[in-house]
Amino acid sequence: xxxxxxxxxxxxxxxxxxxxxxxxxxxxxxxxxxxxxxxxxxxxxxxxxxxxxxxxxxxxxxxxxxxxxxxxxxxxxxxxxxxxxxxxxxxxxxxxxxxxxxxxxxxxxxxxxxxxxxxxxxxxxxxxxxxxxxxxxxxxxxxxxxxxxxxxxxxxxxxxxxxxxxxxxxxxxxxxxxxxxxxxxxxxxxxxxxxxxxxxxxxxxxxxxxxxxxxxxxxxxxxxxxxxxxxxxxxxxxxxxxxxxxxxxxxxx
Ligand code: ZN
Ligand code: FE
Numbered sequence: 001x002x003x004x005x006x007x008x009x010x011x012x013x014x015x016x017x018x019x020x021x022x023x024x025x026x027x028x029x030x031x032x033x034x035x036x037x038x039x040x041x042x043x044x045x046x047x048x049x050x051x052x053x054x055x056x057x058x059x060x061x062x063x064x065x066x067x068x069x070x071x072x073x074x075x076x077x078x079x080x081x082x083x084x085x086x087x088x089x090x091x092x093x094x095x096x097x098x099x100x101x102x103x104x105x106x107x108x109x110x111x112x113x114x115x116x117x118x119x120x121x122x123x124x125x126x127x128x129x130x131x132x133x134x135x136x137x138x139x140x141x142x143x144x145x146x147x148x149x150x151x152x153x154x155x156x157x158x159x160x161x162x163x164x165x166x167x168x169x170x171x172x173x174x175x176x177x178x179x180x181x182x183x184x185x186x187x188x189x190x191x192x193x194x195x196x197x198x199x200x201x202x203x204x205x206x207x208x209x210x211x212x213x214x215x216x217x218x219x220x221x222x223x224x225x226x227x228x229x230x231x232x233x234x235x236x237x238x239x240x241x242x243x244x245x246x247x248x249x250x251x252x253x
Pocket of ligand 1 (some may be wrong): 110127
């Protein structure tokens with residue numbers, strides 16, 4: 001089993017979970033690059049998993065399902081084109097063609113129905129978690145996103161994080177503003193620059209590295225709480241208050 005990034009638009013990744021014959025597609029925002037990828041390898045799509053309703057995650061579904069009749073799993077709370085299997089979180093999916101199972105996590109925050117899929121040692125997390133960043137709060141509250149990220153943070157540390165966007169380099173600039181003395185962040189910046197110079201995706205990343213570097217998972221770390229308190233101008237409690245202040249700080253940047 002492999003997981004391959006199919007680049008779409010300017011900075012999206014559609015993740016293909018596949019063997020030599022069949023593929024599950026996560027968040028197919030654009031059909032053309034996916035159909036080209038499938039045809040070049042003679043791989044058939046067997047399922048589509050959708051994290052949320054934004055166009056850059058669902059825009060390719062219609063053209064793909066017009067050619068390949070595959071089930072489309074997605075949030076029940078959102079309008080997802082072609083959705084056949086509405087999900088709310090808590091379900092387990094089994095994709096028979098690849099004999100793979102995924103747990104469905106409800107992760108409201110970026111949108112209200114946002115889902116993540118956990119399976120194969122990976123977390124397919126759409127726009128909830130990015131390397132060194134998290135999604136903007138378009139629909140949900142800081143409390144919802146803090147809860148979603150807290151549950152993600154408690155997954156096994158070796159979990160591979162498959163986000164939907166290549167935002168890592170930009171996110172690192174902000175993360176270093178929050179924690180200029182975090183040595184793990186400086187190491188990460190050097191690695192990410194080298195990868196981007198070669199045009200290589202910076203994803204997936206393992207959860208342990210994210211916990212050491214991502215300010216949006218570090219709302220209990222003294223260094224982050226002190227920096228966010230200084231920026232806010234008043235002392236913040238660990239947890240939700242610190243998370244909320246860091247999210248607001250990044251929104252200003
Ligand atoms: Zn989005
Ligand atoms: Fe997106």
